[in-house]
Amino acid sequence: MLLKPVDLVDHVKTLLAQDRAYKDRYESLLRANRVSDFSDASPHEVLGPHIENDELVIRANLIHANRAWITPGNNLEDRKIIPMQRLPHTSVFEARVALSEGQNLGHYKIGCSVNSELIRDELWRIVDRNYRRGLRALDFAIESALEARRFIDEKQIQLLEDPYLVSPDITEQDIWLWNEGTNYRSYERFGARIRNVDSIEGVHFTVWAPNAYTVSVVGSFNDWKAGAHPLSRINNSGLWGLFMPGLGEGTLYKFAIKDRWGNLIDFKADPFALSSQFPTKNEPNKTASIVTNIDGYQWGDSEWMQRRSESSPVEKPMSTLEVHPGSWKRINQRYDNEGFLNYRDLAHEVVAYAKDMGYTHIELMPVMEHPFYGSWGYQPTGYFAPTGRYGRPQDLMYFVDHCHQNNIGVFPDWVAGSFSKNMDALNMFDGTQIFAYEDERKGEHKEWGTLVPDYGKGAVKSFLISSAMFWLDKYHMDGLRVDAVASMLYLDYDRAGQPCTQNKYGGNEHLEAVDFLRQFNTVVHGNYPGVLTIAEDSSSWQGITAPASSSWQALGFDLKWNMGWMNNTLGHLIRDPIGRRNGIRNELVNSTSYAFTERFLLPLSHDEVVHGKGSLIGKMPGDEWQKFANLRLLYGYMFTYPGKKLLFMGNDIAQKREWSHDRGLDWQLLEKGERHRQINTLVKDLNRLYLTRGELHELDHxxxxxxxxxxxxxxxxxxxxxxxxxxxxxxxxxxxxxxxxxxxxxxxxxxxxxxxxxxxxxxxxxxxxxxxxxxxxxxxxxxxxxxxxxxxxxxxxxxxxxxxxxxxxxxxxxxx
Missing domain, CATH: 2.60.40.1180 (Golgi alpha-mannosidase II)
Structure with missing residues (x-):
């Protein structure tokens, strides 16, 4: 029978609609397959709720589920569930409902039951783990049974919020500033941050991986399965994001990343993590990031902070005690990497000592998280995370707070001249070298085995300056001592006999690093009046402490370590007195030829009492009496010479053993050794004289x-x-x-x-x-x-x- 024209039009429309629906379903299946294969860079376009062909479609990627369903609304008892179907050959489940019905779903949740294979595998892991613990037969059976019961109760039936209900929370301005190098507070939105979105508690993950094929977050919540919770690329910006409901403080996580060729690389710790695991003797591979809330600490240092903002610290006397938290003192130590004092205990010990001795400031050797304890913190991986060896973030806040309430400033060593080569950190983060220079001629410090940050890249500048701002903002630090500035200033630093690059003018000045340091100092001083930036610099660069606005060479630091004075003075005093007369002018007098070219700090730091150099008292020539007399001479000369002062812990008690990060200081010397108490008294009196008499500090510079x-x-x-x-x-x-x-x-x-x-x-x-x-x-x-x-x-x-x-x-x- 021939169709009437009007019927023919309707028939064609029906066929086209069916064809369009078929194509949409086919496209959805392809995308679901890509999501299952961890190959889709925009999973929010597939997963979560969508309207397709007058239907509400909800999809979920449930890699361990054997069945799934939608539970509508908040009142779970009086609403029927909506079954979800697994799409063929994928881990994606789908539910389709009419729009009219979908509008009544309310705040739905996704339910699922876990497949038996996952349960079996986990039970085997429980048995294996307890077997390796060497438990007795009865304990082994009880522990294994209890763990298995807990796992089954938690995992067998799950009711989950939909991670793809909410889009990533990163704005166009965030992206613009990040890539421009001016997102100075990126730590507020990047990394893993606890959020409440539409009354749903969870964690928002943001990570920068511009060359990644795909990115997902992994952790104990998804059995560390790559691709279980993929992030979406945000507007081709290089940033990826995902809001994960139900997660909270204490969650362990990393990022699973496929490189641009689709290869899965090592799981990566979060560059913006606020807390991290650290390796121990029994668990040497612990490096996961930890979701952490650092808000809520009740600070008691408002008076100090107000005075600081109105002060000019370079015009005041400054005597600093340099402290390595892990070796100030150890308690019940059996192994090298244990027995540490908590930040709170350290606060009371160190502050009481510093206050009695007359120190004005405490410099902390790097407290940013670092997997290798023997690096002393100078190979950090956590640029926003204090090391957990000494406690939680709030414990470090307490340390700083306690210092301030006792009128003592505190600042950490901050490492911006190198990145660790750990493959679970910034190195080859997305399969390419995005944080460091790709050019090997300027991308590595061979001597240290570290990478050189790419100071010409806006995102890297945003990352580093955000780190600096973070410690001043969240931890109330009174400044930053920037490590190894000389290594940043020259393209040929430590490259004798090795290929290196030149700048665009044919010189060896690292112009990108120079611009970075000038920007760093300008931003820090512009936002935090009264804080100090201090350059640990051994070079002859002119203008380290000149205002950054005065010339292209001027870096804008407040103080520079006077390494020349330190080397000349120690070099002179460690010689036998008979041979000293020939070095007076070349070593001691010559130091004053540059003593006022910068604003200097005189350091007798940890670097002078390690690596076989011996202790300061051990360097001194002569018999016991002469050694102590020489040390008194050194300290007297230091405290009467122009410049701020810094002594490493143990120097002021004349510790005889070379410093070691694996043990506490020899505090017993103050109880048993009269000469050591007497040196301690001298330093105390020199400190008080220096602080109270303007003759020794008013015209320091x-x-x-x-x-x-x-x-x-x-x-x-x-x-x-x-x-x-x-x-x-x-x-x-x-x-x-x-x-x-x-x-x-x-x-x-x-x-x-x-x-x-x-x-x-x-x-x-x-x-x-x-x-x-x-x-x-x-x-x-x-x-x-x-x-x-x-x-x-x-x-x-x-x-x-x-x-x-x-x-x-x-x-x-x-x-x-």
Whole structure:
């Protein structure tokens, strides 16, 4: 029978609609197959709820399920379930309902029962794990049965929120700023962050993997199965996201990533993790990230923070105690990697000690998570996670808070010059080298076995500067000491005999790193007035502490470590005193030729007491008495020389053993060794003198605050003046670099009266106590001998005659 024209049109429409529905179903099946195969970069387009051909379609990727269903609404008892069908040859289940019915689903959940294969495999793992524990037969049976029961109760029937009901929460502005290198607080939205979306608690995951084929999150919640919960690529930005309902604090996770060729690479820890596992003796491969909520700590340092924001710290005295948290003290230690104090216990121990000694700041060697404890933290993998060896994030907050409430500043070492090569971290993160330079000629520090960050990439700059801002924001740190700045400044650093690149002008300056450091300092100081940025730099780069706006070379740091002073001073004092006279000018006097070219900090750090170098007291020549006298001389010279001060823990008790990260300090020396207590007393008195007298700090960074008045090569005596802003207030400092006391020594000084206020040969410091000077020393006319023999004499009209202790320092106060 022939169709009427109107019937023919309807028939064609029906056929086309059926064809379109068929094509849609076919396309959905293909996409579901790709999701099952962990090969779809946009799983939100397939999974979750969708409207297709006047139907509501809900799909879920349930890799361990043998059946699944939709449970409508919040009242689970009075609503019937909607069965889901497994799509052929996939792990995707699908339910289709009419739109009218779908509108009444409400807040649905997905139910599923786990297949027997998963249960069997897990039961075998339980049995194997308990067998390896070496349990007795009865304990083995009980433990295995209980674990198996718990697993079956938790996994056999599951009722789940739909992870694909909500789109990833990353904005266009987030993406733009990230790729531009100006997303300075990316830690607020990237990584794993606990969120409440439409009254549903869960975790939002965001990760940067621009060259990845696909990305999924794995953890105990999906039996670490790659592809079980794939993330969606966000607008071709290189960012991937997924909101996972039902997860919360304490969840272990990593990212499973397929590279651009579709190969599954090593599971990756979250670069933005707020907490992480760390390897232990019994579990050396623990490196998973941990979902963590770091909000909610009740800070008590508001007064400190207000004062800090209104201060100019470079103009104040600063004496820093450098601390390695893992070796300050150990409790009940049996193995190397245990017995650590918690951050809270450390807070009370370290702060009480620092406060008694007169330190103003504590520098923490890196506390960012680092799998290899022996790296001391200088090969971190967690740029937003404090190491869990010493406690939880809130415990570190307590440490900082306690410091502030006791008027002590605290700042950590921050590593921006290298990335760890651990394959479960940033190295080849998405199968390509996205965080570090791909060019091997500038992408690796061979000596350290680390990678060089790609400072020319906007996303890497956002990542690193966000890390810096994070510690200042969330942990109230008072600054950052930037490690190994010299390695960042030069393209040929540590590349002797190796191929290296040049910059666009043909030079060896690493222009991208220079721009990064200038940007870092500008952003930090612009957002946190009163914090300090300190460069650990051994190079001769000019402008480390110059304002970043003053020139392309100016980096904008507040302080720079004076490595030249440290090397020259130690190099001089570790020699036998007989050979010192030839080095006075080249080593000690020469240091002042650059002492005011930057704002300097004088470091006697951990680097000087490791790797076979011995302790500071162990470096000193001579017998026991001379060693301690030389150490007193070193500390006296350090505290009267221009620059801020830093001592590594143990230096101020004259620890004899070289420092080791695997044991605590030898605190028993203070109880059993009188000489060690006396050195400790000297450092305490030097700290107090330095902090309370402007002569030793007011003009720290100005040539007008320092003046040589004596350079006696024959007697190995040096003398100098330290001035305050008041011209009538200054100190005269005299150093005897030999073990021979200098009696009736004539020293030309400005006219007036002088009083000795500190003598390192004092009995209370372990000296002989018989080389002191009278309470008042009026000046006398300069002798003809001194006039004629010493043409470098600064003051031709007046002098004092003094006794200078052997291997000692005397400090005289001017009384006009």
């Amino acid at each position: 100005s040539q007008s605050g320092f003046q040589w008045i004596e350079i006696d090569d024959n007697s190995s005596v040096i003398g100098y003046i330290r001035r305050s802003k008041d011209p009538d207030r200054f100190f005269v400092v005299v150093c005897n670099l030999t073990p021979v006391p200098r009696e009736n020594y004539e020293l030309s000084v400005p006219g007036g009266t002088y009083r000795e206020i500190l003598n390192t040969d004092d009995l209370k410091y372990g000296g002989a106590g018989n080389h002191k000077n009278p309470a008042d020393l009026p000046t006398v006319p300069l002798s003809a001998h001194k006039w004629n023999s010493d043409y470098s004499t600064q003051f031709r009209d007046s002098a004092i005659r003094i006794t200078i202790p052997p291997l000692g320092i005397s400090i005289f106060e001017y009384k006009p």
